[in-house]
Amino acid sequence: MIILLAACGSDLVHEHLNVQTDGALLPVEVHGNMDSGTLLLVESGGPSGVSIAERTVGYMPFQDTLEPDLAVAFYDRRGTGNATGDYSVDDQSMDQLIADLGAVIAVLDERYAPERLVLMGHSFGTYTSALYQLEHPGEIDAWIAAAPAIIEGPDDFYVPYRRDFACRVADEQIAEGSDDSLWSDIEDFCTANPTIPAEWDTPEREELWGYLGQIEDRLEPWPSFDVGGLLGAVFFSHYNIIDAQMRGNRVSDKIEAEPGREDLLPELGAIDVPAAVITGEYDGTTPTELGTAVVEALPPGAALTEVAGGGHYMMADDPDAFGDAVFALVDAL
């Protein structure tokens, strides 16, 4: 009864919406404190990331950190999760994803008229959220790039950042007294390869990727699946999580960056809203070294937060630390 009364007394919003645009029906969920005037829209990773389900199964657990103080919106992009409609896989493109994001933002503006709209990209979503801002300046009030990403292109732009990540982690582990031979092997590799070209299929890249896999195995956390949340979603939510989680996503390989724009770093200086970049200490996929480059590319004032011990889903590894980084940005708006 106490729980029931507490729930009835809660001012938190829990709403499900549909956005119908360009042949697709995109489900949107909004959770949290809408009275705060701040709405944070999550642009998920992937591009096959199932955004709404990531909250449900504990990969984006903002229920106790962000949602009491601001509202958080999730949506499934076309081809993923519960998105449906009359469109084909071949209709998908980067331009279409940007248009869909614009449609979701327009609906959130129409329904909630938030005082502050914060766009938070995760991984692949950092690329689309940055591209959206470059093509639609002035539409949002702040940007969060969690695990900032680059799109694959003719070159592998990740190589130098991941090399520096591996070298840094090896140095730290040796300094902490680890006698694992992996770290000395990586140190030798780093000494022999002070730079590695951002190219595919080089022997150096192959060796580096082997080390990255071993670092991931030893150090990178991965969020545990919230089975209770999954069962609750199956039986008691409006969300058809069986379809979202158990079936393959239909995301087209036609979703690729415009040639020459795989790496948006040279363009980030045009993003003129307050920004925060958040990385995980042991995320070798989108490492802090890349996050640092993003901060340096943004206009002055952008903040970098590295979540200690965190991986690619640093928001699940340490929700409080992630929340602190978000509020450091939001509270200053």
Added chain:
Amino acid sequence: MLLLLSGLAVAAPVEAGVHMDTLTHPGVVVRSELPLAGETLFLEGEGLAYWHPELMTAVELRAGPAIEHIGKRGGILGAYAHVGVEHGFWTSPTYTVENGEVERARFTGDTWGVGAFGVELGHELERSRFASWSIRPELAARVPTFHGMGLDAAVEATVRLRGRRS
């Protein structure tokens, strides 16, 4: 559907009860049948509706063959396979966005083809206003939906309102 309607009209057997999509999405079902071969093979038709909170209110019409065996003590064992059509009316607020213009849309939804198969367990009733009861766990597929094929597990529990079995 015609089968169901004609069944209702011409005093063919009629069953009614609850349809529980994913066990927790409540609904109702009405079913009728016509014999195809003796007392074992039938052509069934049924109409159902269920409410998936905040997602959709769905209505469905389907038909297909059913086999049935009634034991000496009145136990009922059967199986069925249906095909039909389902329409879901979105129950969450739906907005359309065209050329940057946002409008609240009304009575929006989607239509799918459905296929379902399941088994029937039940028993005839004596000294009751109903002829029998049955429970049907089933698995259904909707096509095309959710960027492919949607799967729905459900259970139906019905009583036969008129028309004695066997």
